[in-house]
Amino acid sequence: xxxxxxxxxxxxxxxxxxxxxxxxxxxxxxxxxxxxxxxxxxxxxxxxxxxxxxxxxxxxxxxxxxxxxxxxxxxxxxxxxxxxxxxxxxxxxxxxxxxxxxxxxxxxxxxxxxxxxxxxxxxxxxxxxxxxxxxxxxxxxxxxxxxxxxxxxxxxxxxxxxxxxxxxxxxxxxxxxxxxxxxxxxxxxxxxxxxxxxxxxxxxxxxxxxxxxxxxxxxxxxxxxxxxxxxxxxxxxxxxxxxxxxxxxxxxxxxx
Amino acid sequence: xxxxxxxxxxxxxxxxxxxxxxxxxxxxxxxxxxxxxxxxxxxxxxxxxxxxxxxxxxxxxxxxxxxxxxxxxxxxxxxxxxxxxxxxxxxxxxxxxxxxxxxxxxxxxxxxxxxxxxxxxxxxxxxxxxxxxxxxxxxxxxxxxxxxxxxxxxxxxxxxxxxxxxxxxxxxxxxxxxxxxxxxxxxxxxxxxxxxxxxxxxxxxxxxxxxxxxxxxxxxxxxxxxxxxxxxxxxxxxxxxxxxxxxxxxxxxxxxxxxxxxxxxxxxxxxxxxxxxxxxxxxxxxxxxxxxxxxxxxxxxxxxxxxxxxxxxxxxxxxxxxxxxxxxxxxxx
Numbered sequence: 001x002x003x004x005x006x007x008x009x010x011x012x013x014x015x016x017x018x019x020x021x022x023x024x025x026x027x028x029x030x031x032x033x034x035x036x037x038x039x040x041x042x043x044x045x046x047x048x049x050x051x052x053x054x055x056x057x058x059x060x061x062x063x064x065x066x067x068x069x070x071x072x073x074x075x076x077x078x079x080x081x082x083x084x085x086x087x088x089x090x091x092x093x094x095x096x097x098x099x100x101x102x103x104x105x106x107x108x109x110x111x112x113x114x115x116x117x118x119x120x121x122x123x124x125x126x127x128x129x130x131x132x133x134x135x136x137x138x139x140x141x142x143x144x145x146x147x148x149x150x151x152x153x154x155x156x157x158x159x160x161x162x163x164x165x166x167x168x169x170x171x172x173x174x175x176x177x178x179x180x181x182x183x184x185x186x187x188x189x190x191x192x193x194x195x196x197x198x199x200x201x202x203x204x205x206x207x208x209x210x211x212x213x214x215x216x217x218x219x220x221x222x223x224x225x226x227x228x229x230x231x232x233x234x235x236x237x238x239x240x241x242x243x244x245x246x247x248x249x250x251x252x253x254x255x256x
Numbered sequence: 257x258x259x260x261x262x263x264x265x266x267x268x269x270x271x272x273x274x275x276x277x278x279x280x281x282x283x284x285x286x287x288x289x290x291x292x293x294x295x296x297x298x299x300x301x302x303x304x305x306x307x308x309x310x311x312x313x314x315x316x317x318x319x320x321x322x323x324x325x326x327x328x329x330x331x332x333x334x335x336x337x338x339x340x341x342x343x344x345x346x347x348x349x350x351x352x353x354x355x356x357x358x359x360x361x362x363x364x365x366x367x368x369x370x371x372x373x374x375x376x377x378x379x380x381x382x383x384x385x386x387x388x389x390x391x392x393x394x395x396x397x398x399x400x401x402x403x404x405x406x407x408x409x410x411x412x413x414x415x416x417x418x419x420x421x422x423x424x425x426x427x428x429x430x431x432x433x434x435x436x437x438x439x440x441x442x443x444x445x446x447x448x449x450x451x452x453x454x455x456x457x458x459x460x461x462x463x464x465x466x467x468x469x470x471x472x473x474x475x476x477x478x479x480x481x482x483x484x485x486x487x488x489x490x491x492x493x494x495x496x497x498x499x500x501x502x503x504x505x506x507x508x509x510x511x512x513x514x515x516x517x518x519x520x521x522x523x524x525x526x527x528x529x530x531x532x533x534x535x536x537x538x539x540x541x542x543x544x545x546x547x548x549x550x551x552x553x554x555x556x557x558x559x560x561x562x563x564x565x566x567x568x569x570x571x572x573x574x575x576x577x578x579x580x581x582x583x584x585x586x587x588x589x
Contacts, residue, residue, distance in 0.1 A: 023333075030327045030336075033343050034320035035555070037563020039351055042320065046344040050337060057333050074332045098566045154576060155569025162565070240328075247331035247389055254447050256331035256389070256439075 002252070004071070004079045010186040012066045013086060014193060015127065016076070017183075017229055019059030020087035023077060025108060026052035027240060028095045037098055044144055048105065051137040058130045065126070078248035082231075082238045089228040090173035092237045099162035102148040103170050106210060109142035111177045114202035118194035127192065146210045153214025160215075167211075168219055175224025177203070183229075271299040285486050290416035293359040301485055305415050306360050307376075308487065310367040313353035315379040316346045317371075318552050322386045323395060331389055338435055339392060345428045352424065356417040372557050380538065381468050383546030390443055390450075390457035396436015398458075398465040398503065404429050405499045406469065414486040437506065444510040451511070458507065459515045466530070467538040469496040475535075497527055504528045 006012065029049035036042040060073035090108065095101055116138055119131035152159040178196040180188065187193035204218075211218055227233060247256070277296055284291065291297055323343050330336035354364040370376035381399050386392060407429065410422040443454040470476060470492040482488040490498075507514055518531030540546070 027328060030340055033327055033340065034324040034347075035559040035562075037559070037566035039317065039347055039354075041563075041566075042347045043344055043351070046340055046347070050340050050344070053333065053337050053340065057337070060333070077333055078331075098563065151570050151573040152566070155571075155573045156565065158565045159569030159572075243328050246329050251447065251449060254331075254450055256335055256442055256446075256450075 002079075003081050003084075004075055005084070006067055006069075006071075006076075006080075009066070010183040011124070011190075011192065012063055013183050014187045015059055015063040015066060017086040017088075019056050019063055019076070020085045021091045022052045022059060023056035024085070024087040024237070024240065025091040025105075026050075026056060027244060028091065028093075029101070029105070031095045032101065041098075045101070048141050048144070051134075051141070055130065055134050055137070058133075062126045062130065074248070078245045082233055082241055084231055085228075085233065085237060085241070086231060087228050087237075088173070088176050089225055089234055090170060090176065092228070092234060092240060093170075093173070094236055096166065096169075097162055098148075099152050099159065100166040100169070102145050102152060103163060103166040105141060105145035106149045107170060107174055107177075107207065109138050109145055110206045110210075111174075111199065111203050113138045113142050113206075114199045115194055115196075118199065122193070123191035142206065146206075149210050150213045153211070153216045163214070164216060167216065171219040171221075172223060172225045175221075176226055176228060179226060179229060181229060273298045282484070285414050285484075288412075288486075289414075290419060291414050292416045300481070301487075302360050304482060304485075304487060305418065306357055306362050306367075309353055309357040309360070309418055310362070310370070311377050311379075313350045313357060313367065314371045314376055315382065316350035316353060318378045318382045318556060320346050320350075321552055321555055322382055322384070322548070323392060325386045326389060326392050329389070330392075335439070342396070342432050342435065345432065349421075349425050349428070352421040353418075356421045359417045368560075372553070372560055374544075374553065377542065379468060380541045380546065381464050382552060383541050383549045384460070384464050385548050387460075388453050388457060390440070390453040391461065393436050393439030393443060393454065394457040394461040396432050396434075397440050397506070398436075398461050399468070400429050400433040400436060401503055402465050402468045402499050404433060405495050405502070409489040409495075412486075412489065440510055440512075444512065454510065455512055458512050462515050463533060463537075464541075466496055466500070466533055467535075467541075469493075469499065471535065471538070472533075500528045500530055501526075 006016075008016070026049040029045050029052070032045045033042060033049075036045055056077070057073050060076045063076055064071045064073065088108075090104060093100075093104070096104075113135065116131040116135035120128055120135060122128040122131060149163065152163045154160075178200055180196060184193065184196075188195045208218060247254075278298060281291075281296065281298060281301075284295075291301075320343050323339065323346070327336065327339055327343065330339050354367060357367060358364060367376065371378065381402075386395070404426060407422050407426050411419055411426055413419045413422065440454055443450040473479075473491045473493045476492055479488055479491060483491075504514065504519065516531045518529070520529055521527075522529050541549070544550075
């Protein structure tokens with residue numbers, strides 16, 4: 001099947017951003033399967049990946065419903081090219097070392113936990129339903145990743161160095177979590193989306209608490225990366241999609 | 257997944273056991289009693305089990321690699337979720353089995369070091385590559401199918417912790433087997449290219465799956481003791497035949513051809529008769545010369561080495577925390 005193009009409304013674009021972020025984050029976590037530092041982490045990282053994949057599937061189904069053209073979750077995941085993906089850039093960066101994965105998951109979970117908590121009250125009742133499930137899952141992700149952040153920050157010289165490095169690399173990607181463009185404005189106005197401005201204090205409080213326990217400091221907020229929400233990505237997403245979409249692209253129309 | 261350790265004799269210093277204890281032990285086995293971790297057991301029984309459970313655990317963990325190879329490329333989100341969950345189950349099986357082995361007085365780290373050092377074996381099947389998506393179907397259908405044949409009797413094995421671990425493992429494996437078959441079914445009902453993919457995978461996985469049961473009974477001299485102790489309850493050839501009888505009709509239902517011109521149904525016995533297995537290939541792969549032996553071990557070692565700093569950090573943090581808590585307690589007193 002050739003690449004599909006959706007007629008995006010702000011509502012559809014907004015749901016796709018959430019779906020794409022969940023899927024891309026799940027993909028990066030799934031790359032650890034069989035390669036983690038200990039068997040328990042093989043299981044735990046896959047568990048988080050499975051939760052996120054589940055969220056992505058519900059969100060794609062919702063997006064397909066909003067578009068109303070009879071498309072499936074797989075059409076949306078497998079038949080759009082990188083510029084049509086709307087995920088947060090932080091989710092697509094290569095998995096890096098274990099510290100990188102842990103810092104990324106802590107930051108994303110620290111954002112998405114209050115995000116989904118608030119989205120439970122969304123006027124989009126489907127999104128609210130997904131939020132109810134996601135909120136519980138992300139609470140666990142934050143606990144798990146946060147506990148590792150503390151261990152790594154407070155562990156050895158090497159673990160601390162790697163964690164600081166990951167934090168410095170990832171911090172410039174946190175600005176995008178709070179970005180509100182015209183799509184975001186319309187969604188907040190319609191009561192569909194939580195306002196990220198109200199999430200920021202909760203995010204900062206939980207990140208600061210964890211960094212404090214880990215004996216680390218929050219990097220100075222400087223210039224922030226942006227682009228994912230508009231489909232302007234890092235160089236990494238194209239490679240990820242080439243792998244992920246390979247079979248659907250190589251055998252157009254086949255049912256698996 | 258399954259360990260071929262059932263067929264091996266465990267080496268070690270010969271220990272002369274107290275004949276009275278040995279007789280009482282055998283009487284318990286004969287009465288179908290379960291042996292528990294604190295019960296007396298002959299050293300050879302303990303060693304056989306450690307080796308077998310350890311190899312079984314290693315097989316689960318190494319087995320995550322060939323299937324993990326397709327997680328990022330699974331052709332639909334539903335298949336991706338099922339495969340992720342399946343590979344996660346294999347890791348979980350590895351964990352219970354290492355825990356079962358620990359009840360026999362060996363640590364998981366010791367067992368794992370043996371694997372990384374190339375001293376412990378794992379099932380030969382995982383030294384074959386997963387080249388197409390149909391291989392994921394075949395692993396579920398054939399490899400997990402063969403594992404179930406081997407493992408159902410292990411649910412009644414004489415050592416309690418192993419038997420109990422196997423009950424849960426078997427339930428999950430049978431789910432995996434159905435998932436694998438369903439992948440094959442979708443391919444066989446799909447396009448001509450998909451069906452060809454399914455046939456090609458069957459061609460490559462059929463014989464290695466039959467080898468999973470270990471050498472023929474005529475060559476497997478070391479099973480008598482395991483049978484007497486009810487660690488093992490059926491011979492390799494018995495289990496292999498059961499597997500062939502169950503699997504051949506499933507393959508025919510898919511419309512696939514088995515890569516064995518001698519395969520035929522024997523009306524007189526009701527069994528499917530199959531051709532000669534290439535035991536040279538089996539021995540070669542076990543000896544380390546399969547298509548992926550080196551890669552599999554290199555991947556396990558790489559994960560272990562690259563994870564060393566993480567494990568050290570976790571220990572260092574735990575020690576620091578204990579020290580801080582102690583200091584606080586002293587300060588409070």
